Amino acid sequence: MCSVDPDELTVMTRATGGLDISGLCFLSYFVHKFRSTIGKSKQIQPGDRVLVATSGGPSSAALLHLIREGLNENSHKKLRFEPVFLYVDESCVSNSPKTGPEYVEKICSEVISRDFLCYVTSLQQVMAPEAHPPVLFTKEWKEMNLPGSPDLDKKLCELLTSCRSISAQQDLHEQLRHKVILQSAHDLGYTKVFFADNSTKLSINILSQVAVGRGSQLPSRVHFRALHRDVEVYRPMREILEYEIQQYILLHGLTILPAPSFNPEGTSIVSCTEEFILGLQKDFPATIPTVFRTGDKLMSTSSGSSKCSTPDVNGDSGSKSTANVNNDPCVMCGSQIDTGQCEASAFIATLVSQKLSCNHPSVHTLQQNSTNRISDGKSKMILNGEVNDSNELKNTVSKTEDSCDCSQNSDCCDGAKSTANSGLKLLTKDMIEDLLCYGCRIILKEMTEVQHLPVKMKQTAAELERRRHMRAHIQDFLL
Amino acid sequence: MNPSTNKNGCVLTCCGRPAPTSQSSVISTLSDKMPIKCNTGCQKNAVLKRPKTGDALCKECFFWAFEEEVHHTITAAKLFTPGDYVAIAASGGKDSTVLAYIMKLLNDRYNYGLKLVLLSVDEGITGYRDDSLETVKRNEQQYDIPLKVVSYEELYGWTMDRIVQETGRKSNCTFCGVFRRQALDRGATLLEVDKIVTGHNADDIAETVLMNILRGDIARLQRCTALVTGSEGAISRSKPFKYTYEKEIVMYAYFKKLDYFSTECIYSPNAYRGYARAFLKDLEKIRATTIIDIIHSGECFSVREGIKLPTQSTCECCGHISSQPICKACVLLEGLNKGKPKLGIGKTSKVREHMNEIINEKLGDEPKQIPQTTITDAGITATHHNKNKNLDF
Numbered sequence: 069m070c071s072v073d074p075d076e077l078t079v080m081t082r083a084t085g086g087l088d089i090s091g092l093c094f095l096s097y098f099v100h101k102f103r104s105t106i107g108k109s110k111q112i113q114p115g116d117r118v119l120v121a122t123s124g125g126p127s128s129a130a131l132l133h134l135i136r137e138g139l140n141e142n143s144h145k146k147l148r149f150e151p152v153f154l155y156v157d158e159s160c161v162s163n164s165p166k167t168g169p170e171y172v173e174k175i176c177s178e179v180i181s182r183d184f185l186c187y188v189t190s191l192q193q194v195m196a197p198e199a200h201p202p203v204l205f206t207k208e209w210k211e212m213n214l215p216g217s218p219d220l221d222k223k224l225c226e227l228l229t230s231c232r233s234i235s236a237q238q239d240l241h242e243q244l245r246h247k248v249i250l251q252s253a254h255d256l257g258y259t260k261v262f263f264a265d266n267s268t269k270l271s272i273n274i275l276s277q278v279a280v281g282r283g284s285q286l287p288s289r290v291h292f293r294a295l296h297r298d299v300e301v302y303r304p305m306r307e308i309l310e311y312e313i314q315q316y317i318l319l320h321g322l323t324i325l326p327a328p329s330f331n332p333e334g335t336s337i338v339s340c341t342e343e344f345i346l347g348l349q350k351d352f353p354a355t356i357p358t359v360f361r362t363g364d365k366l367m368s369t370s371s372g373s374s375k376c377s378t379p380d381v382n383g384d385s386g387s388k389s390t391a392n393v394n395n396d397p398c399v400m401c402g403s404q405i406d407t408g409q410c411e412a413s414a415f416i417a418t419l420v421s422q423k424l425s426c427n428h429p430s431v432h433t434l435q436q437n438s439t440n441r442i443s444d445g446k447s448k449m450i451l452n453g454e455v456n457d458s459n460e461l462k463n464t465v466s467k468t469e470d471s472c473d474c475s476q477n478s479d480c481c482d483g484a485k486s487t488a489n490s491g492l493k494l495l496t497k498d499m500i501e502d503l504l505c506y507g508c509r510i511i512l513k514e515m516t517e518v519q520h521l522p523v524k525m526k527q528t529a530a531e532l533e534r535r536r537h538m539r540a541h542i543q544d545f546l547l
Numbered sequence: 548m549n550p551s552t553n554k555n556g557c558v559l560t561c562c563g564r565p566a567p568t569s570q571s572s573v574i575s576t577l578s579d580k581m582p583i584k585c586n587t588g589c590q591k592n593a594v595l596k597r598p599k600t601g602d603a604l605c606k607e608c609f610f611w612a613f614e615e616e617v618h619h620t621i622t623a624a625k626l627f628t629p630g631d632y633v634a635i636a637a638s639g640g641k642d643s644t645v646l647a648y649i650m651k652l653l654n655d656r657y658n659y660g661l662k663l664v665l666l667s668v669d670e671g672i673t674g675y676r677d678d679s680l681e682t683v684k685r686n687e688q689q690y691d692i693p694l695k696v697v698s699y700e701e702l703y704g705w706t707m708d709r710i711v712q713e714t715g716r717k718s719n720c721t722f723c724g725v726f727r728r729q730a731l732d733r734g735a736t737l738l739e740v741d742k743i744v745t746g747h748n749a750d751d752i753a754e755t756v757l758m759n760i761l762r763g764d765i766a767r768l769q770r771c772t773a774l775v776t777g778s779e780g781a782i783s784r785s786k787p788f789k790y791t792y793e794k795e796i797v798m799y800a801y802f803k804k805l806d807y808f809s810t811e812c813i814y815s816p817n818a819y820r821g822y823a824r825a826f827l828k829d830l831e832k833i834r835a836t837t838i839i840d841i842i843h844s845g846e847c848f849s850v851r852e853g854i855k856l857p858t859q860s861t862c863e864c865c866g867h868i869s870s871q872p873i874c875k876a877c878v879l880l881e882g883l884n885k886g887k888p889k890l891g892i893g894k895t896s897k898v899r900e901h902m903n904e905i906i907n908e909k910l911g912d913e914p915k916q917i918p919q920t921t922i923t924d925a926g927i928t929a930t931h932h933n934k935n936k937n938l939d940f
Contacts, residue, residue: 235833274760278840278845279841280840281839281840283841283845340826340833344822344829348822358761364851365765365850366850368849411623412620414840414842421612424611425586425587
């Protein structure tokens, strides 16, 4: 017997609380969760134009159905925003690239059949210097309409394979996909985007992001509303479990289309986390809701003021110069840079370890005096793991960010003086490293060839680097 | 010849790269290649691969790197001032043995000016604790640091063996952990030390971060990555090994031939922490730097505004720091003494009921006259507050 409405017969058990519940009661509970997530935040106003990112998977299918039902209701309960759908084709990096166009048609037809507009773009757009805006899907769709070219395909595959480990590849892929969607929203003129992430996926995300070092970015990946530059990202399905979505799909008989996507074989941090959480959930059914709620309550600390034990951080010249850096967002993922922390932090500890593992003890006496300036000279000292001889070390240690010593590091001046193109070619790992957040630095460390990075990213990096030198020159006169 | 062309060896990488071979081998087996040179360029042959960065190092350079990192942690966080009297929490296990050794070494080498003492806690677990206490006594002689032992028996009147008999095997880690923390504080107060150092290493802290996320403990999540903990009035504790991998500690002890006692506590297999630990070990196999990455993520957390956190005040019974009117240790002890061993483990409402009973008994004939400073005050004001709140709405 259904525990909510005794007259109805049980159809299934609800995952949380293990209650027996009938189909109708479950559906009303499910829809209520979706509506209340949107409603209680009061962020979606009537008439808002929203871009909904769809992947063809279960959550996306459920979201499509929910939105359609919500808009159909002719009462005060009617959902009142104007959605438009976006599908990102990832077939070029999947195991079956040829099936890409077929799935584009299937998924977009599904969307169109519900009377919504659907745009299509592809993942390789992220590699292009000027991204092609997403193309509207119509009944007369032809394979040629898909934006992209074989050259971009190749570049994207090269980029992903240049990361040595699967975890880095997956992380990078996630960042790129995010970028493409936000870029498309920008191109189409939408300021609000919906993602169909469900509670299970978000819980796995929380733990795997922590494991990858992106704890500071948790709020923007997990909260209902997140702001990325000028686009707001919403996750209306965030309180619904994967199990519940599957039941919903079963009850309504929706079609799931598993689109070709990036799915590397082998263990990675994400797959390990997924296994762990799903396993733990069986023994402790409250795991996923608890992890999810914990992630909900967390914010990231503002850069520089995190868990420092040193009382006077401001007096330190090292942290002062890095504090200026933190206003720029990370070049790869667009989030706040979280490496501007004080001496007694995990980040500085990793740098110290690297330094100590590469240098001969006799040189250490030099370093003793300049421990305070590690954050200044760190990137110069670690040039792709090669050992510098002690002379060069002496020079780099005494060099502060203010001086631009051309004889030492020809890259920076060339970048400043010549045009953008030649500056790109000389971009080295350590130059880009400074401009990245902690999580992206890990990806960068694993990349064999920095030149595979998207052109746009390299341009932004070079530009930021030049601006830094400019700022360093006029540092003393800025108020 | 550039000695750093470690590019011959397939194993050697720049920092942070996941090791292709299994990390369980302490000494890399490179028998099919020429002997690899130490990564620092000191021309000696490498004998080990650092779990933390994957670099191949010779023994001396590894010792140097290890000691320097701990020294850096200590100086960067300004843990000590010259003239401090510091107690080293020693259990006889690998962390505390290496900690005692390193503290002595660095104190002498860099003239911290500290006076050191070993502080050990005897929980009364036969077959486990009495063996490890022997190790601590050996340490006392080897490193020439005085030793003080405090035991649960003398502090609380209960040993862990008896507690497990009463409560069964499920929640005994709670008892042991809560009691041990207070025991350390009390021992430190007896000795009149300025600071305590514990041997918590990077793996422990990463485990704690994961565990607190899994259990939804926001308050602890905020505090657990701090290097120095402790509020006013309490003796501050610090963790010099916060960024040191457990594997490196073992490696250090192995090559320096430091002796320690290494067995799991016989009561521990059912602890929830075991899950977090297994997960962490799996992650470490995939990517060695995850441990530090998790700590970094933990340091970046803070709590959203509007989230209620438990406030910290002092216990009414014993005066120790506590977030409840009566601290957990007093509650647990009360439960054990009154034959209700699950008192501190179960619902807090039962705790309050029990405490109210005691107060009423103590007051005898006049249960109504409750002085202002009793425990029930907190309970009654809480309910009044709730009622007011409802009305306001």
